Amino acid sequence: MILSHLKTFVRIIDAGSLTRAAEQLSLTQPAVTKQLAALEESFQTRLVIRQGRRLRLTPSGEVLYHYAKRILALVDQTYEAIAEIERPGQGEIDLGAVSTIAVFSLPKVLAIFTRNFPSLRVRVHIGEIQDTLDKVIRQDVAVGLVTVPIVHPQVDSVPLFQDPVRLVVSPEKAKKLPRELDLEELSHMEFISYQTPSRFRAFMDGVLEQHGIIPHVLMEFNSHDLVKSMVKVGLGVAFVPESVVAEDLANGSLETIRVKNLPPLARTTSLILAKDPPRSGGLMALLTTFFDHYQVEPRLWPPWYWETRAYEAALPWNPHQKESKERKP
Structure with a gap:
């Protein structure tokens, strides 16, 4: 019974209303309301506060919701573990x-x-x-x-x-640059970068700042494909994880350039x-x-x-x- 009530409670919170929870569980709304009331009586506290059509968890409700999800997940995993023995593989x-x-x-x-x-x-x-x-x-x-x-x-x-970080440019732009840049040359480049507050952007900004470089960011994107696309058409250079550009480097649509005095970088x-x-x-x-x-x-x-x-x-x-x-x- 308590598992059924916990399942109903989690569904109420996830659905955002008693009515929607009842529909999803194929129960009547009075039945859902009764199960919620039974839980509140069992724990001797209010779990949910109704604000018009919206529901808000009380501090006790927050705790129960957290543990109820863990309990239900463990029950599912128990069934799966036993089923795995009965139905190997x-x-x-x-x-x-x-x-x-x-x-x-x-x-x-x-x-x-x-x-x-x-x-x-x-x-x-x-x-x-x-x-x-x-x-x-x-x-x-x-x-x-x-x-x-x-x-x-x-x-x-x-x-x-280890996923090395590479400085990539378009093949056309690579022809106009030395195979190895110094830090001063790098500081004058226009960068295609990842949007803040991405961890990769913070990582690269920190490394460059340690070497006295404040990158001139021309464009920012939250997509690997967009960063690569802008670099491919020659709009700038970009530091990217090697796993992201492995195929592009293999087929020649992007090239890498080394930077003097910049240590090997990897995630x-x-x-x-x-x-x-x-x-x-x-x-x-x-x-x-x-x-x-x-x-x-x-x-x-x-x-x-x-x-x-x-x-x-x-x-x-x-x-x-x-x-x-x-x-x-």
Whole structure:
């Protein structure tokens, strides 16, 4: 009964009204109202305040909403874990990622994963770094992919690869420039840049400022494709992650230029997950795919990973059956 009431409570808040929640749950509005009243009676406090047609959570309601979502997510994961034993190799797993990784790096890994585990589905949720971190902490997603290392007491962070930062120009513009710029020449360039307050823009502005360069930003965009498009037609230069322009550099539509006395720059793409996540074959298969693809050193894997592998080996379906049996910690 309490699970049903919690589900109704979360749906009321997400829907924004009792009426919409009742429609979505295929219940009558009096039934929804009764369940809300039962929760308030159980916790001996008001959970929701009605302001005209709008609903506002009380401080106690905020707490219950937070925990109710976690409880319901854990219940779903419990069903999935048991179903996985009954239906080996099947199920769904949620993954969060920032847009750069989702567009330019994730497809290759997911192609390998779906080829090896065709009965497992991955649902990808795209968001900013903080949003992805929050989803991992709440366990709304099992795995998060971000463009920086994360240090957080509730999260394990595993570095996957270094993504170098390149200064790119159009082929026509490259012909008029030396193959290696000095810092003074760079300071006179017109930049196509990412909009503030993006983390990449803040990172690059900080690096350039340390070297006495205040970039002359001609245009700002919040899209990788728009930044590249403006550079390709010769409107300026741009610092971009290599993963974003790998194909453009390969086909010659963009070229890179080195800068004297500017140290090599790179961002660390990292995989994050809760310190002690619900362990399923699907999660282990996904982690194994990432670790194998990026050749992550075993010493960097989460501490519980090997303990869980021993458990998984006893299941009817072993999520590691596709990997080399020679890999050891």
